[in-house]
Amino acid sequence: MIENFTEIFTSPHWVNTLPFILKGLQLTLIVTFVGVFFGFILGSIFGLARLSKSKVIYGIATVYIEVVRGTPILVQALFLYFAVSDFFGINFTALTAGIIAIAINAGAYIAEIVRGGVEGIDKGQAEAGRSVGLSSTQTMRYIIWPQAFKRMIPPLGNQFIISLKDTSIFAVISLGEVTYLMRQYVGTTAETFVPYIMLCLAYLIITIPSMVFLRRIERRLDV
Amino acid sequence: MIKVTDLHKSFGATEVLKGIDAEIKEQEVLCVIGPSGSGKSTFLRCINLLEEITAGDIVIDGESLMDPKIDINELRSQVGMVFQHFNLFPHMTVLNNVTLGPMKVKGISEKDAEKLSLDLLEKVGLSDKAYVYPGSLSGGQKQRVAIARALAMSPKVMLFDEPTSALDPELVGDVLGAMKDLANEGMTMVVVTHEMGFAREMGDRVLFMDEGKIMEEGRPEDIFDNPQHKRTQEFLSKLL
Ligand SMILES: Nc1ncnc2c1ncn2[C@@H]1O[C@H](COP(=O)(O)OP(=O)(O)O)[C@@H](O)[C@H]1O
């Protein structure tokens, strides 16, 4: 035990893992950003659909949201990468599959964020918009959405952090993000402790500043 | 100008308006009084189609609101509405609150819309507030912006739903002043109000509503000094 401790400090793996961390983190960030970006588009569409008076539109959105929220993202990724590609004979790259999985997964949670954000705006705002003659689309675009979006920023940031961590499961589809690369490193060096600490740090270096930043925005929006 | 015939409105099983007949003539100021919950707001909101009419009809300038072919947005742009809680758009400057309708609904250019809006803000005494956000205004100022916003659409009629009820007493005067100016210019107005002084001075006619019906209507001096209906008497005596 004691020996192990001294060994840790002098371990060459701190430095040796670095190139893999940097390379993997790049892909992690790409998948997260692109995935959450499309997730936001999906989420906006389905979130607004949840507010629709049409039972069909509401129903479709509800099915999507509940199916995604009711299954683990690991299963969604496996389904997409193996089952869907087999069945339809489409060959996704792991990168495409990862981005689609994040988009679909984050989209469902963002849909609820969008719905909550829009519902949180006082009804009088829409009525004031309608009473000057704006159509419902114009009222959404110029009056409701800008105000709702502001309220969505903190939960969206939160979802970004969740999605970032979720990308780690794409190791199972051999997407070369940071967790996958560290597991490979562990596999070839048989060293576990330092590489996995480095892996934790790799996530924390993104998530902790993001959380601090978010809290600051939150405080500013409160005023 | 506006003719309301046997208007009924229900929310689920509760009937809130139980057959309203009323006529609002051009350039008339009609004041609606009555206890809370009697359906005054609902009545106004039906005229603006913010509530779907359950039965009966409202005809504005010859156009029936029950006509399925009616362009609701067009109609609403001709009926100005001022709410108790102002409902200004907090994310836009005062000026943009006013220009939004003319620009987006009427397609007026930004320059013309700004000119029109600045004139209207001046009229309600707020030209110095054009470039601030509503959050920094007092209630009385907010309500005058709301009036300017409605006027920017050049409506045929203005509906006011307790425009001074949410204001500190010392701010009520400014808003009533702006409304008086408007009335004196010949604007057709329907005003739900608890300001009996305003109703008496500016109202051409007063409607007393209770429990979803019009109990009594007449000239202000008749309603206030010589109410016929027992409910009107009770209501007015409570106010004194
Ligand atoms: N959207 C609604 N759903 C259900 N009931 C409503 C709704 N709006 C108003 N009501 C009811 O209708 C009645 C009349 O309300 P309202 O028109 O606001 O009265 P007033 O403006 O005279 O105070 C009240 O009993 C109120 O509870």
Ligand SMILES: [Mg+2]
């Ligand atoms: Mg009311």
